[in-house]
Amino acid sequence: MGCYSEQIVSLFVEGELAVEEARRLRDHLATCRRCRQLLDALRAENRVLSESLQELPEEAASPAGFSRSQWSMAWGDVVFVAAVLALGSIVAVWTNELSIPEALQWLNPFSLSGRTNLIFNLSYYFVDGGTAMLRDYAAVVGELFLLLLLGGSALLLGRRRRLHQPGLRLLIVLLALSLPGFALDRRHSALVTVAANETLDDTLLASGNIVRVEGVVNGDLLAFGGSVEVRGTVKGDLVSFAKRTVVSGTVGGNIYNFSSSLDLDGQLGHSIYALVQSLRMNDRGRVGDGMVVAAGDVSLEGEVNRSVTMFTGNADVSGSIGRELTMTGDRLTLTNTARIGGSLSARVHELKNVHIADGAKIVGTRDIQMRVRQNRFARPRFYFYQAVWLAAAMLVGWLGLVLFPGFFQASTHAVGSGWRSLGLGVGVLAGVPVAIVVTAITLVGIPVSLMLLAMYLAAIYLAKVWVGAFLGQILLKPAGATKSDWLLGLLVGLLILTIVGFIPYLGGLVRLGVVCLGLGAFAWQLYRASRPAITT
Amino acid sequence: MDAKRNNAKGSQPREGKATQMEGPDLESVIERAQGHDAEALGEIYRLHVRRVFGLCRYMLDSRESAEDATSEVFLKLQRSIESYDGSIPFPRWLLRVACNQCIDALRHRKRGRQVIVEVEEGVAVIEAASSEPSPLGAVLSTEERAQVRDAIARLPENYRVPLVLRYYGELSYDEIAQQLGLQRNYVAALIFRAKQELRRKLGHGSK
Numbered sequence: 214m215g216c217y218s219e220q221i222v223s224l225f226v227e228g229e230l231a232v233e234e235a236r237r238l239r240d241h242l243a244t245c246r247r248c249r250q251l252l253d254a255l256r257a258e259n260r261v262l263s264e265s266l267q268e269l270p271e272e273a274a275s276p277a278g279f280s281r282s283q284w285s286m287a288w289g290d291v292v293f294v295a296a297v298l299a300l301g302s303i304v305a306v307w308t309n310e311l312s313i314p315e316a317l318q319w320l321n322p323f324s325l326s327g328r329t330n331l332i333f334n335l336s337y338y339f340v341d342g343g344t345a346m347l348r349d350y351a352a353v354v355g356e357l358f359l360l361l362l363l364g365g366s367a368l369l370l371g372r373r374r375r376l377h378q379p380g381l382r383l384l385i386v387l388l389a390l391s392l393p394g395f396a397l398d399r400r401h402s403a404l405v406t407v408a409a410n411e412t413l414d415d416t417l418l419a420s421g422n423i424v425r426v427e428g429v430v431n432g433d434l435l436a437f438g439g440s441v442e443v444r445g446t447v448k449g450d451l452v453s454f455a456k457r458t459v460v461s462g463t464v465g466g467n468i469y470n471f472s473s474s475l476d477l478d479g480q481l482g483h484s485i486y487a488l489v490q491s492l493r494m495n496d497r498g499r500v501g502d503g504m505v506v507a508a509g510d511v512s513l514e515g516e517v518n519r520s521v522t523m524f525t526g527n528a529d530v531s532g533s534i535g536r537e538l539t540m541t542g543d544r545l546t547l548t549n550t551a552r553i554g555g556s557l558s559a560r561v562h563e564l565k566n567v568h569i570a571d572g573a574k575i576v577g578t579r580d581i582q583m584r585v586r587q588n589r590f591a592r593p594r595f596y597f598y599q600a601v602w603l604a605a606a607m608l609v610g611w612l613g614l615v616l617f618p619g620f621f622q623a624s625t626h627a628v629g630s631g632w633r634s635l636g637l638g639v640g641v642l643a644g645v646p647v648a649i650v651v652t653a654i655t656l657v658g659i660p661v662s663l664m665l666l667a668m669y670l671a672a673i674y675l676a677k678v679w680v681g682a683f684l685g686q687i688l689l690k691p692a693g694a695t696k697s698d699w700l701l702g703l704l705v706g707l708l709i710l711t712i713v714g715f716i717p718y719l720g721g722l723v724r725l726g727v728v729c730l731g732l733g734a735f736a737w738q739l740y741r742a743s744r745p746a747i748t749t
Numbered sequence: 750m751d752a753k754r755n756n757a758k759g760s761q762p763r764e765g766k767a768t769q770m771e772g773p774d775l776e777s778v779i780e781r782a783q784g785h786d787a788e789a790l791g792e793i794y795r796l797h798v799r800r801v802f803g804l805c806r807y808m809l810d811s812r813e814s815a816e817d818a819t820s821e822v823f824l825k826l827q828r829s830i831e832s833y834d835g836s837i838p839f840p841r842w843l844l845r846v847a848c849n850q851c852i853d854a855l856r857h858r859k860r861g862r863q864v865i866v867e868v869e870e871g872v873a874v875i876e877a878a879s880s881e882p883s884p885l886g887a888v889l890s891t892e893e894r895a896q897v898r899d900a901i902a903r904l905p906e907n908y909r910v911p912l913v914l915r916y917y918g919e920l921s922y923d924e925i926a927q928q929l930g931l932q933r934n935y936v937a938a939l940i941f942r943a944k945q946e947l948r949r950k951l952g953h954g955s956k
Contacts, residue, residue: 262901264894266807404827406824457813
């Protein structure tokens with residue numbers, strides 16, 4: 214009798230062969246070595262398949278929104294972030310001078326879109342680790358991150374004299390929201406849902422891997438999670454910190470969003486303030502007021518009643534904007550269906566990256582300008598700012614010296630301990646943010662953590678002053694350590710640090726080193742000062 | 750807190766078996782979940798999310814859709830768990846629910862059409878398949894298993910879906926045929942061809 218085909222043997226191995234045929238095959242196997250070998254090989258193959266599938270394909274091995282607890286050590290995270298930052302500062306100069314092919318732009322962490330990508334990946338990495346360790350406090354930690362990141366970016370944008378109003382409002386609202394935590398309806402579990410027939414009269418603070426609102430929330434919704442979806446109605450504001458935020462229902466107030474992606478298919482009563490990787494608003498989306506967005510990619514197909522301000526790598530507009538469109542970034546496309554009720558103002562790197570279709574309607578003026586970044590040394594403004602910065606640092610140094618003479622001079626001296634300061638500084642630079650978060654976990658601790666944050670930022674600024682003064686002292690070797698000697702040394706030191714800071718490769722490293730050294734000296738001095746009677 | 754953390758640790762990928770709670774433990778959790786106990790549902794989520802996500806990730810082509818499908822499975826579970834009657838082990842039952850969800854998702858993307866369409870020459874080709882098979886080796890190193898996984902993930906949908914349903918979802922040919930609305934023979938042919946394609950991709954077959 215002839216041998217069986219591979220397919221039949223395969224069916225037999227799977228236990229999928231009809232009883233009668235299986236019996237015949239079994240009889241045949243008893244006599245045929247070749248078929249037995251085939252059978253064994255196919256069995257082994259099935260085992261390989263089942264075993265291999267026990268794990269996930271490489272790139273999917275860690276589903277972002279889902280529980281992952283290997284990295285529960287926040288320290289590891291911090292060191293990782295610090296390492297990335299350090300590396301980043303080195304690579305920064307280098308990549309700025311390279312011409313990167315268009316297709317690889319998203320990889321470049323120094324293009325807007327690449328940078329937002331990086332921010333998001335880092336912050337999710339961070340938050341994932343944090344939540345695994347402090348699961349019960351995930352909501353508060355997330356809230357704090359939201360605060361820090363949004364507050365920080367609002368301040369930065371505010372300093373550029375844009376976004377003054379909304380930026381400040383944002384900060385105030387977030388601060389206001391973060392404090393009365395006890396007046397909220399809190400829900401925390403892997404899945405948080407407000408069912409279609411459910412109505413909540415309070416503000417809802419929800420954290421979970423999935424937060425979904427199908428019913429009605431009469432207050433605000435503060436949501437932290439992998440995926441936040443509003444399919445029903447939120448009558449107040451939506452504040453969300455999530456990997457993905459989808460609004461297909463109605464939000465009566467504003468949306469304050471920090472997500473990897475924000476999709477708006479529904480109705481929004483007021484404005485969007487968002488720092489996101491990608492923002493998509495499809496043609497069903499309606500925004501009652503305006504929009505202020507910092508994003509990697511923005512696509513607007515729906516209707517915005519008032520003005521839109523965006524800082525974005527890539528913007529596609531095919532919907533309608535009631536008033537002005539102000540855009541700063543890399544690329545802007547207005548399609549035939551786009552309609553802008555006011556003026557268009559765009560700042561881009563290259564004019565060829567602005568595409569305005571013939572059919573696009575712009576009622577007001579068009580103001581499209583190149584944003585020149587490369588030759589900052591050629592602009593007088595640059596030197597002016599540097600001079601202002603230097604003067605400010607000198608002023609701070611002088612003030613410090615007048616108010617806390619012993620402490621400032623001793624801190625300057627402590628920089629000289631070299632490795633001790635550097636090591637301590639790296640620790641402080643990385644450790645204090647953790648301390649801030651941990652302090653903030655209890656609601657009572659929030660003011661303390663904010664104070665700590667302020668001190669941390671101040672110390673980072675002062676670091677340059679101490680290192681500059683130390684450098685100046687070494688170079689000038691003044692005979693007597695008078696105040697004016699100290700200040701002169703500071704001026705020389707700061708000048709040198711400033712100039713060195715602009716050297717490619719080295720500059721970034723030097724700046725980081727300066728911050729670490731100065732912080733270390735500060736921390737050491739604080740420690741010493743706290744031991745004997747407080748002299749400052 | 751510590752016990753909780755240990756549980757969370759248990760849901761790491763490798764320990765597919767270790768994560769499965771044994772007997773009475775899981776039963777009580779399921780019972781509580783059937784009574785709409787949010788904590789029990791959360792527990793089930795923590796224990797099974799990786800396995801479900803894995804299935805979705807193999808079945809669907811992007812990570813996002815896999816995450817969406819996984820979310821859907823667990824959201825629907827709040828209602829559907831009531832219908833679980835204990836006739837098959839819970840993990841297996843849950844995987845079937847996930848299979849359904851993935852197939853729905855695939856169907857939805859094809860605007861309601863069938864996920865896999867039968868092609869005439871289907872079965873005939875198989876019979877003419879290579880007479881000198883060289884199936885994948887018996888013992889694979891970790892690295893080789895990773896290669897197999899990636900090769901599976903890269904298979905075209907009509908091969909990948911039945912193969913994953915069979916070896917990950919542990920569905921029978923009849924069940925797969927029913928789920929996909931195909932003839933049983935055709936399912937057998939697809940799985941057979943999927944394996945041949947895998948061997949080819951991994952450099953084992955048709956030399």
